[in-house]
Amino acid sequence: MERWLTWQEATRRALYGAEGFYRRAEGPAGHFRTSVHASPLFARALADLAAASGLDTVVDVGAGRGELLIALCRIAPHLESVGVDVADRPEVLPPSIGWGPEIPAGRNVLLVANEWLDNIPVDVVEVDARGVVRVVEVDVRTGHERLGAPVGGEDARWLERWWPLGDARPGRRAEIGAPRDAAWARAVGRLERGVAVAIDYGHVGEGRPPYGSLAGYRQGRQVPPVPDGTCDVTCHVAMDAVAAAGEAAGAGGTVLTTQRHALRALGVTGQRPPYALARTDPTAYLSALRDAGEAGELTAQGGLGDFHWLTQTTPPP
Incomplete structure (x- = not known):
């Protein structure tokens, strides 16, 4: 097995190879907590978004072990x-929920990609000591790094547009998000009519790390x-580049926007119930307090x- 690879290839093998991290029995929920695991209010908000948009199907991309879909089914x-x-x-x-490795073509679909693009x-x-932008290679056994070939072609053009490093000091780094842009474009292209929502930690414009x-x-x-298959390997997402794609x-x-603003717009406010409710309906009060x-x-x-x-709509409004 090759020991030194680019991070893209090393991560692909570590996450999705035959013994990769995302093929393990415990699934993502065994390693980190997402909004789906935090509360059924997340699923309810997406159901409300589907209803408000007149959609009758939800496609969950990067579905893990189906936690969001099970919550939606309830x-x-x-x-x-x-x-x-x-x-x-x-x-x-449940048997009523479909499953597969490819995004199906569909009409009236809410496509949800919750923490998919980052993986x-x-x-x-x-940037090396002479100001040349080089691809970083990684030892797949130890995680140690070395600098490889200079960046060129489409990758250089992507960096110039979305994450310019032309005047950056040596040691400055970036992640080339073109594969994520392409994946999102393919996902959106599968919708004949619908709404696509990508939810992830990321950055835009001047906020690049x-x-x-x-x-x-x-x-x-x-x-x-x-990248040895024992842990998740991830980078934040250049969300403005994904939007353009x-x-x-x-x-x-x-x-x-942020999840904070999106969920509040969908009615997930976090407002505490009035204490008077505890006297008139204690069960309802405790339920509202939990929510x-x-x-x-x-x-x-x-x-x-x-x-x-x-959030993007197809066809465009």
């Missing part, structure tokens, strides 16, 4: 739902990113509330 059983993932169909999935492998680049965002996660903790693929009505706590986690500043929500 909340809105009238919705047809399909999970898309490289992993085999989970045994716990599409990308190349990492770094100067030394990149490459990280590893295992069992709820951040660990060194070693969606528009180039024929989508429109682009809205890019307020869960809504607070979903919209928390410095946490899940900072995630980006990119």
Whole structure:
């Protein structure tokens, strides 16, 4: 097996190879907590979005072990739902939920990509001592790095447009998000009519991290990113580049905001119930208090509330 690879190829093998991280039995939920795991209010908000948009099908891309679809099945059983993932169909999935490795073509679809784009492998680049932008290579056994060939061609053009490093100091890094742009364009292109929502931690414009965002996660903790299949390897998403790719693929009505604002617009406010309710209906009060706590986690500043929500419509409104 080759020992030195680009981060894109090393991550692809580590996450999606035959023994890859995302093919493990415990699934993503065994290692990190997403909005889906935090509260059923997340699924309810997406069901409300589907209803408001006149859509009757939900396609969950990067569905993990089907947690979102199972929640939707309970909340809105009238919705047809399909999970898309490289992993085999989970045994716990109700028979009514579809499953497969490819995004199906569809009409009247709400396509949800919750923390999917960040796990599409990308190349990492770094400015060397002479100011040349080079591809970073990684030892797949140890995670140690070295600088490889200079960046050129389409990758150089992507950097020039979205993450310019022309005047950057040595050591500055970037992640080339072109594979994510292409994946989102293909996903949007599968919708004959519908709404596509990408939810992820990311950055735009002047907010790019100067030394990149490459990280590893295992069992709820951040660990060194070693692409050996034992941990998640991820980078934040250049959301403005993804949005432009969606528009180039024929989508429109682009809205890019935070999860905090998106969920509040869908009624997930986190407002505490009036204390008077505790005297007249204690059960309802406790239920509302629980919902307020869960809504607070979903919209928390410095946490899940900072995630980006990119929403695009096809055909364009």
